Amino acid sequence: MRIYGDSISGNCLKVKWTADHLRLSYDWIETDVLKAETRTPAFLALNPAGQVPTVILDDGRPLAQSNAIILHLAEGSELTPRDAYERARMLEWLFWEQYSHEPYVAVARFQVRYLGKSPAELEPRLVERGRAALQRLEDALTQSRFLVGDRPSLADISLVAYTRWAGEGGFELSDYRNVRAWIGRVEQAFQIAD
Template sequence: MLKVYGDIYSGNCYKLKLLMTQLGLPHAWVHMDILKKETRTAEFLARNPNGRVPVLELPGGVFLPESNAILHYLAEGSPLLPRDRLEHAQVLQWMFFEQYSHEPYIATSRYIIRYLGRPPEQEARLLERVAGGRAALAVMEQHLQRHDWFVGGTYTIADIALYAYSHVAHEGGFDLAPYPALRAWLARVASQPGYAGMDEFDAAIQAG
């Protein structure tokens, strides 16, 4: 069975749980507490020397880190990853955008506010991150004004990758009111078969 090491309230981990649930992939979930530095132990670093979650453990003891690499691996051959060469590349385009221009700003802002409690010494860093996050949301809004989905007119892992931190952006101080197309897209993602939110997944994980 596949095994995921992660924290369901991390957007990078949540995106895997959402995909695996929607694809009906049986898996075990191993909770890792980042604040307790459980990803810095020698045991975990043997799985991912970069010391980050999520990590996917494959049969045979092979470990695959990096959330979007895992999304791509798991979605191969499914309707959530287009076979058309250009559309496949466009999925990767948006996933690279998510990790380079979106996640570093929105996820970091959320971490400073939700997990660190917005300490005064982080305020300058937070303001910088918020500016970058708003720029990323504006790029998404512009695209979604013309398209229901990010690639090929259908729901793909590009949507999953971008949804993960976008739907909790308010926890990082982002007001989504100026982005109506983005908000409509969030609702479309939440209406997909097999969808569940972070709290629902957490309850299921706690229940075993």
């Protein structure tokens, strides 16, 4: 398997962390988004959307979109709950991450860290929604140690990717005690290090 990914991207790293946790064999192909390496004709032939992560499976079939990839890689593993309701809850978090978390927390990080904006220059609505996403996690984590059930799942991998870097987007993680503790638990469970 080949994983095309950019190491500055939480979406790409969640694929790497899932593959590493499951001890899957793969070649990581660093693909620099800032240098437009996803816009070359060769890359667009693999993924016409021009996005990373993109995986080429052992049989040659391509697969894109980080949460679709991790769901495929973790099919039948301990990272996907066996109970139908808990599995649906995991999916709920995966969909929420891409719609209500990543567009705010990750975008703020990108604008501050890679485009050189100060947090004060960010669009107020972006900051407001990012804080709301972090508060949603904070509230959910008052009930349990992980997002679904009593063990880590793909929901945790998916959401920790950009949450752990939220400070780089101007979000003060010290305001979210439960989130900080959860980040530590998830990093330990998946052996994630900077």
